[in-house]
Amino acid sequence: MTKKPTKTALPSATRAGAKDPIPARSEEAPASNRATRAAERRAAIVEAAMDEFIARGFAATRLDDIAKRAGVAKGTIYLHFKDKESMFEELVRIVIVPVVARLTTLPPPTGTVRELIETFASNFLKEVIGTRRGDLVRLIVAEGPRFPSVADFYYREVVSRGIAAMRALIELGIARGEIREKDLARYPQILVAPAMIAVIWQSLFARHAPLDAQDMLRVHLDLIFGERRTT
Amino acid sequence: MTKKPTKTALPSATRAGAKDPIPARSEEAPASNRATRAAERRAAIVEAAMDEFIARGFAATRLDDIAKRAGVAKGTIYLHFKDKESMFEELVRIVIVPVVARLTTLPPPTGTVRELIETFASNFLKEVIGTRRGDLVRLIVAEGPRFPSVADFYYREVVSRGIAAMRALIELGIARGEIREKDLARYPQILVAPAMIAVIWQSLFARHAPLDAQDMLRVHLDLIFGERRTT
DNA sequence: GGAATATGACTGACTGGTCAGTCATGGTCA
């Protein structure tokens, strides 16, 4: 349909993450190339839409607000997205894919399993907890039931892969004797549960009772791996 | 609507002749008393509103739909609630308070700490996971940021109490030597995290990959208490 | 008891405002 961006084949790698916070407002960099400008606008729209959807949820978000924040006219949004709904769905994909790409590019498996998981947890802390990506997770939990395609996508691309990766690590840990609880491999959810709780906690309750997510995850790993290592 | 021939003034003699309850509404009980009827309607509105809010979220829920589902006119809702927003806030209170009341009525502290926690987990499984109350938790996660008063209430009434109760149990477990990881008392969140994940999982992913919450919680307790007990 | 009257719960058509999506017009780049 109005799906056009793919054909112009511009490296969407340009953005999707959280690069320039500057809206295309002041055209300091005219970006003479037309396709480039279009890409910038698209990126600005994605950026603005993320913020608005996270702040208000799908239904309460106004396209006028997204347009204003992105520094474009409302009609421009419809040059890039079919409608509000497909915009939301596409948005989730655009933002999540690079994150998955980065997180699944695991570091070379050196050291103990605990070290591997600690590295992973550390990345997760930096990249997700307390960031806008964490809010995105909350948004998916919130809107998932009304957007089955989003929930499906999220399950397929993030959850199932994450679970599989964690299971592999757990099994390695069991094989190496680092982890005693063999049944843990059946429920990798247990391994990631505190991290997810931390994400949600930061969104909802940080104001009431700040949570030291890093310390909590350390304690959780102590629980799984047994005796504390001196950090 | 069940209501139809208002205009054609059917003779009230019909009514006078028979004392029988007017079957105007569906299979409703007569509810002779006025105050009782009002209470019933209020309850019906709360019930309907819960379903609608859970299914659609706050912003996307139409009061017309709530009214239709509750079998009342829209105006009636405004006899019981100030507006949509305060209705939502009150709703959360109405539904949560009795749950908290029940769950905090702890059973007599007999047996091991593990048994206490297992009882608690078992109740939680029955009463929350996979039920509408579980969906309510998801709803609060979803709408919390936009309803600080709801998030505050939920933190005060549910989260802080729950955390405190869990901490007490953990400390008891440590004192009795059932729990080795002493730092766990600093993060009772770790104890409840898998239960919360189970709630969310059932809402979002049960379709893709059903989760045996009970078994998962058992494994988690094995992790915390050490060796398996024969169940 | 029961007729007459008062009450207020309930109704639903209506209003005013909001917002997704459109499109005629005007600007820009190749």
Added chain:
DNA sequence: TGACCATGACTGACCAGTCAGTCATATTCC
């Protein structure tokens, strides 16, 4: 110049909240 973009005023659907009117029930009075 002409193809392509971008714009933002506009439209129509939709919906929260209102209120004048209805009528079942309660109260009063004989």
